[in-house]
Amino acid sequence: MPPALPPLHCPRCDAEVRDFAGCAVCRAEGVGVNPVPPAADLSGLSLDSFPGGPWGWPTALPVPGPPVTLGEGATPNIRIPLEDSPRGGEVVVKYEGANPTGSHKDRAMAVGVAAAVASGADTVAVSSSGNAAAAAAAYAGRAGLRCVVFTTPAVPGPLRAQIDALGGVRVVCGDHDTRQAALRESVERFGWYPLTCYTDPSPGSNSYANEGYKSVAYELARDFGESVSAVVVPTSRGDLLSGIARGFAELRSAGLLARTPRLVTAEPDTAAPLAAALAQRDRARQERTRIHHRLSPAFSLGERTPAWQALNALWQSDGAALALPAEEYLAERQVLAGQGLFLEASSAVAVRAARHWAHDHGGLVIALGTATGLKDTSALPAPGEAVDRIPELAELAIH
Amino acid sequence: MPPALPPLHCPRCDAEVRDFAGCAVCRAEGVGVNPVPPAADLSGLSLDSFPGGPWGWPTALPVPGPPVTLGEGATPNIRIPLEDSPRGGEVVVKYEGANPTGSHKDRAMAVGVAAAVASGADTVAVSSSGNAAAAAAAYAGRAGLRCVVFTTPAVPGPLRAQIDALGGVRVVCGDHDTRQAALRESVERFGWYPLTCYTDPSPGSNSYANEGYKSVAYELARDFGESVSAVVVPTSRGDLLSGIARGFAELRSAGLLARTPRLVTAEPDTAAPLAAALAQRDRARQERTRIHHRLSPAFSLGERTPAWQALNALWQSDGAALALPAEEYLAERQVLAGQGLFLEASSAVAVRAARHWAHDHGGLVIALGTATGLKDTSALPAPGEAVDRIPELAELAIH
Structure with a gap:
């Protein structure tokens, strides 16, 4: 755990946690728990002037700046x-x-990649079915880090294209368990910075993110x-x-x-x-x-x-x-x-x-x-009314 | 032209224009000009409190409320x-x-559909290669109007799926000229409300939008x-x-x-x-x-x-x-x-x-x-680095 970032504690048993594998004490009891950094003190801040987004109140985050941002948050x-x-x-x-x-994942990955930068990492890694991978790739690119994505063949086409375009290096694994194992191996052997978790039961994604x-x-x-x-x-x-x-x-x-x-x-x-x-x-x-x-x-x-x-x-x-x-x-x-x-x-x-x-x-x-x-446009019903000849216009007009 | 909306004038020759086909006087001179409503008077408003979006200052628009909105604008x-x-x-x-x-088209179509509602229309129509059609379909759906989209086979797949999902009735025309003719016919014969133009040289989209x-x-x-x-x-x-x-x-x-x-x-x-x-x-x-x-x-x-x-x-x-x-x-x-x-x-x-x-x-x-x-993910280069076997991870780690 890098010294620059505050320590993580298990919210269930209060143990200090020093990696991103979830609380080991609770895992031994069969419960997946994600540790958390200390809660932020928001006193003195005013909601009226909150500009939105994860970086809107920098003091609310456990990660030092500078912000890694692409204009996320402040959604309608x-x-x-x-x-x-x-x-x-x-x-x-x-x-x-x-x-x-x-997707909402941008809020987390903006902060998670900043945590990776603060930790001195040059590569972030995620195990994701899609949205988290696209977000991680985008923010890693923004910060000049490499992003490796452990994924499965089930990712929908447009999302896959998005991950590739954003420079994510996709490693296609056969199934969920293989993908988790690959992420764990990359963290343990190469020191890549994990933005999602790799243990089972899965406690959740990177606590700073x-x-x-x-x-x-x-x-x-x-x-x-x-x-x-x-x-x-x-x-x-x-x-x-x-x-x-x-x-x-x-x-x-x-x-x-x-x-x-x-x-x-x-x-x-x-x-x-x-x-x-x-x-x-x-x-x-x-x-x-x-x-x-x-x-x-x-x-x-x-x-x-x-x-x-x-x-x-x-x-x-x-x-x-x-x-x-x-x-x-x-x-x-x-x-x-x-x-x-x-x-x-x-x-x-x-x-x-x-x-x-x-x-x-x-x-x-x-x-x-x-x-x-x-x-993901794959699960859509076929359109009911598309027509392909001008003469049919008159029929449409009758509706 | 509905009485509720202010009249349009040609900014080049000052002629009053009563339809959405552009200025007829200038068209006869071989110049496509889109007429405009009167400029808004922003005096007394404060930029500091402008909330963003086309409806942020309702008095700046020629279209009466209520706003047709999906949270557009205020972009990062x-x-x-x-x-x-x-x-x-x-x-x-x-x-x-x-x-x-x-896309940016949402800013226009939010206002254009409100203009259609003010005009008593039940159907809006656009001729579009994609983004305008998706936006028109979305805001028409929001307002409970039907949207007919005159398009060509060149629309990229994800965008086509988006238009269909949003309930746009796609009429696939062979080429640009056929599509414009179809839009003109629908406006003149059926009274559909046009959100884009149908004359040549094309002056631009609906002036209120x-x-x-x-x-x-x-x-x-x-x-x-x-x-x-x-x-x-x-x-x-x-x-x-x-x-x-x-x-x-x-x-x-x-x-x-x-x-x-x-x-x-x-x-x-x-x-x-x-x-x-x-x-x-x-x-x-x-x-x-x-x-x-x-x-x-x-x-x-x-x-x-x-x-x-x-x-x-x-x-x-x-x-x-x-x-x-x-x-x-x-x-x-x-x-x-x-x-x-x-x-x-x-x-x-x-x-x-x-x-x-x-x-x-x-x-x-x-x-x-x-x-x-x-x-549109079709014009993307193939990914350079995707790997599909876990053993290759070690090679990635060497980079």
Whole structure:
């Protein structure tokens, strides 16, 4: 661990952690926990003047400058129409597709690459199904570092092209386990700086990088104050979710926000370890939940175990975990696109869950729209109305 | 012309114009001119509190509310490293790929669809090679209108998928002229609301829509004040360019900016009517320039004639027109992507031109990075370093 960066501690057992493999003490107990740097002290700061983005409040980050930035964060809030809202609920999508590489991962990788620079690394390495790889490649390129991406053949075409264009060196591994092993080997043998994790159960991505996600909470607090009742996050390992939870906790500690929202995870029902965990009453069992997961059109999501910090975010916020079938979130994706908002399938999982939550509980519900639909155009239904001859215009006009 | 919207006048001959076919008087003289609504009065407004986006100052628009919005505008400024800058020049990319559909066209289509709504239209129609179509489809969907897109088979795959997903009804025409004729027919026979033009020489897109581009000038003025020496715009019909010019003119009239920057157009050398026009000394000849243009990897760019308002923007700002060969802007695209900024080829034309301008003239040069590279991944070079077996890792480590 480089001396320039503050030490990491396990939020579950308080052990100091000196690598990026998660807490070894908790791992021995069968629980994947990502350690965290000390919480930031936001007292004296003003939400009104927060400019947005992970570097908006540099003192909130554990990484020294200079910032590695491509203009990430400060994403727009887009209210979506609800047909049926018996309790007066509202849904707003925070559209993270507006980030430089088209996903929320930019917030984390901006900070993670700065941490790599502070550590003296010349190569960063990630194990990723797509969005994290594109973000890591972009910020590594920005900082003049090399980026090696351990991936699988399942990455959608446009995203693969994006990673290649951004200079990411793709190492195509046969499956998830091979990919994790390759990342571990590269970290241990070559000293490459890992921006994602390589142990099982996977605790989550680089702890310094994840601090970039706190800025989502700061932006929501600036834009909506205490009026947000719930934030729905599409969740795999829970990096985004737990970063948002930490951001809200810091705001509350500093007296900048008296009331923080409930946090809700949205998972595809084919890979929903958090929903499976919360279905059990005992926290010790919840922590150790194992599921059989399957691939889904929500290609960014898919875990076998609940990351502890994700569970903790739900426990602390009186949260909930929703699991949705593919037919629901693919339909949601199509509805949203027809209304102008074209999202990745994984993002649509959160929007559909937010719709359910607003229907059942009311209040202002934020859904994290994590990535643009341009990342993956493969799971789209065929267009219904395309015509290819001018004479057919008249038929269109009759509609 | 609907009574709710202010009348349009030709900026060249001052004739009133009552449709979206450009100024008929000037067309008869062989010059394509887009009419404009009255300039907005910005006096009393403060740049410091401008929130960005086309709707940031609603009174600056000729279209009544409510806004049709997906959170467009307020795009980030990204400084790019220059290896060689003898005159101390700097280049900043204003990254329009952060817009909801991934291009600057969102600024215009947000306003254009609002104009369609104000006009009572139920269908909007565009003739577009891609970005404008995706934007029109998105905002039409947002407003509950139908969008018909007249296009050609040349649209890149991801962009085509995006248009389809957003609910655009694609009518695939064999070539540019057929497409324009189809749009004209749909406007005249069915009363569809045109968001792009259908006459030749093409004067440019819907005049109300184009007012959305003024917000680019407002944002630059807010972010950089009077320190910008030049703004480089990738130019086809010059909608973006002339919108920016109008925005700067309004700022100057209101006393919000004492000095406005030079405007520079960037064109692929296979379709560079503005560069060809400026090479002639006489304005009457410049206005009537005709070139033979060819398709290029900068698929968003390509015109046979210089739009008059684009020429006028160059004349008024002591501007210039640069034409670049494909090998230069494709190399630029690759360099930028390797530094984290993945742009459409057309955008790279502007960045390369800005690099030249900064080198030769110094000063702070803004390049409009009009669209994300995710729109078109077809013109990318093959990756050089991808590996597919773990044992090869050791070779990578040696680098």
